Amino acid sequence: MTTAGQRVKEVRKRRGLTQTELAKASGVSISTIRKLEQGERETARLETLRKLAQALRVPTMRLAGEPRKDDASAETVDRWRAVREALERPPVAPGLDDDPPTLGGVRTALYETEPLFSGDRFAALSVMLPALLRDADALGAEGRSVRVRLLQLAGWLMVQTRQFKAAETALERALDDSADRMEGAATVNTLCWLRLRQGELGKAFDLAVKWADETEPRMSRATPSELATWGWLLLRASAAAVRNSQPGEAEDALKLASAASVALGREYAPDNDFLRVFGPTTVKLKAAENASVTDRPDLVLRLAERIPFSSLKPTSNNRNRHLLDVADAHVKTGNYADAFEKLEQIHADSPEWLPNQRYARDILRRMISRRRTLTAEMRAMADVVGLPL
Structure with a gap:
């Protein structure tokens, strides 16, 4: 199997560029390029590969190669072991359980558990979710709609915590069980995010475009749910394209998503689903994310000034991802105090979410590398995000 460095070297030579010329064209240091090509580093961050791909005029995935495997910490893998087993274990056959679950009971339990998902209460979910998954499976055909919703949430949670194989299992099961196009599209929205986090940018783009085409509503009589569903698929397509060095496709998808948000006129959650909140603010958040990627x-900082943060819940993953983009922008412009303040803000609002973000670790690493001494607060934050000092 060829490495990212071998692929960079191969394309660079075909383009007739020296390492120095590629460094100048891409903005990537010549030291990084040399280490990649000489095999001292197996791969590089997706942001680095995107810059190299843009300079070499190839899709990012031409350099990235194989999709990312699950790379969570040993502690995280152990925490979610019971959830993974519940997702993959065959359900108990009807009649073999002495105390079988009821549809009403499982539906109520799911309703009471949803705030744990929206609030990023990972510790509590690791305890409660395995039994709930087993109960939903045991319901058989009558529990289809409850089971689909639970699998959607479980899949999202597994993506969030980098349990990619388990996420794929949950989401594909939910998609197979979906009753209609809109329910399926809700699952595909998260499945596209999984592909993005795995680095499978081409697959994410193709999947998002296919489902966006199939769910595109007639604007003159579209329902809010149809606009929100279509808009999110377009945002996923834009996110995949901008990361894969396809700026034209990214901009086109973002413009269509913006049109959907304008038609909607507000932030809207289909079926009160926090995973699918969509509207003008969401589009602005994703426009800033695209600017960060490029x-x-x-x-990023100019766009952030136009975003009404008061309308966003502190536990909103889209809000907190945006704050990471703002922190990253502050680091790149040399404003380290404001960058660190954003990390502290996220940690105060979503203490269980931040440790799962490699992006936060990268931001703090770059911040620390520019300082001779570290404050006690910086050392504490390094512990939070798992950055060894």
Whole structure:
């Protein structure tokens, strides 16, 4: 199997560029390029590969190669072991359980558990979710709708915590059981996010475009749910395209998503689903994310000034991802105090979410590398995000 460095070297030579010329064209240090090509580093961050791909005029995935495997910490893998087993274990056959679950009981339990998902209460979910998954499976055909919703949430949680194989199992099961196009699209929205986190940018783009085409509503009579569903698929397509060095496709998808948000006129959650909240603010958040991916920190900060944060819940993953983009932009423009303040803000609002974000670790690493001494607060934050000092 070829490494990212071998692929970079191969394309660079085909383009007739020296390492120095590629470094100048891409903005990636010549030291990084040399280490990659000489095999001292197996791969690089997706942001680095995107810059190299843009300079070499190839899709990012041409350099990235194989999708990312599950790379969570041993502690995280152990925490979710029971959830993974519950997702993969065959359900108890009807009649073999002495105290079988009821549809009403499982539906009530799911309703009471949803705030744990929206609030990023990972410790509590690791305890409660395995039994709930087993009970939903034991319901058989009558529990289809409850089971689909639970699998959607479980799949999202597994993506969030980098349990990619388990996420794929949950989401594909939910998609197979979906009753209609809209229910299936809700699952595909998270499945596209899984592909993005795995680095499978082409698959994410194709999947999002296919489902966006199939769910595109007639604007003159579209329901809010149809607009929100279509808009999110377009945002996923834009996210995949911008990471895969396809700026035209990314901009086109973002413009269509913006049109859907304008038609909607507000932030809206289909079926009160916190995973699918969509509207003008969500589009602005994702526009700033695209600017961050393409290394335009000044634009990220300008866009951030137009976003009404008071309308966003502190536990909103989209809000907190955006705050990471803002922190990253502050680091790139040399404003380390404001960058660190954003990390502290996220940690105060979502203490169980932040430790699962490699992006936060990268931001803090770059911040620390520019300082001679560290404050006690920086050392504490390094412990939070799992950054060895």
